[in-house]
Amino acid sequence: MLKTQLQPIQEKWLAQIKRLPFLQGLQQGHLSQITRDFYVAQDEYYIAHFMAVTEQIKALPATNDETLDEGDAHLGLNPSPDWVNCAITDESKAYVYFLESGPKTDDVVQLLRTIPCAESYYLLALSMQNQPHGHQYQAWIDYYTSPAYQDAVTRYLATLQELVEARGFSLQANELAIYEKGYQFEFSFWEQCPD
Numbered sequence: 001m002l003k004t005q006l007q008p009i010q011e012k013w014l015a016q017i018k019r020l021p022f023l024q025g026l027q028q029g030h031l032s033q034i035t036r037d038f039y040v041a042q043d044e045y046y047i048a049h050f051m052a053v054t055e056q057i058k059a060l061p062a063t064n065d066e067t068l069d070e071g072d073a074h075l076g077l078n079p080s081p082d083w084v085n086c087a088i089t090d091e092s093k094a095y096v097y098f099l100e101s102g103p104k105t106d107d108v109v110q111l112l113r114t115i116p117c118a119e120s121y122y123l124l125a126l127s128m129q130n131q132p133h134g135h136q137y138q139a140w141i142d143y144y145t146s147p148a149y150q151d152a153v154t155r156y157l158a159t160l161q162e163l164v165e166a167r168g169f170s171l172q173a174n175e176l177a178i179y180e181k182g183y184q185f186e187f188s189f190w191e192q193c194p195d
């Protein structure tokens with residue numbers, strides 16, 4: 001039931017994200033240095049906040065996430081030392097504000113805010129796997145398709161499933177709207193990256 005509710009939203013936004021110039025460049029291995037630096041700067045900022053939010057989700061079982069450091073994925077894009085000089089955009093700040101806003105007491109809502117972030121990268125990277133001649137950004141793809149990252153995504157979805165089953169009613173329209181908003185922010189985050 002959960003999958004039936006989430007999948008149409010997920011598929012709609014992933015299709016739009018894949019068409020964006022940055023994703024096309026990522027897929028084809030043709031991103032400029034400036035573009036990669038810009039992305040890494042925005043994402044370092046984003047991830048720091050994302051990690052803090054997920055640590056507050058009480059229902060998420062504690063795991064050994066030592067193998068997960070998204071800095072490794074960034075290295076796969078070969079940023080220059082100049083990435084630290086890129087200003088953080090209003091779009092990136094708005095996404096972080098969305099993650100951090102709202103009551104912290106409802107784990108269902110908090111998971112719905114964060115799952116688009118976790119699952120979309122896994123699904124995007126999966127779609128870039130198996131290029132005939134290897135990939136320019138193979139380390140980025142490998143990071144987001146790794147068993148450790150996949151386990152984290154599975155853990156988020158399984159926890160949401162358990163919480164929804166335990167409360168005895170399926171996701172409501174206002175909750176699905178939060179999940180969709182998360183995907184909208186994912187889209188805007190990628191859209192802002194120059195090609």
Ligand SMILES: Cc1ncc(CN)c(N)n1
Nearest residue numbers: 043046070117118121189
């Ligand atoms: C904006 C964003 N969304 C998702 C991810 C993958 N955790 C990320 N690194 N950055």
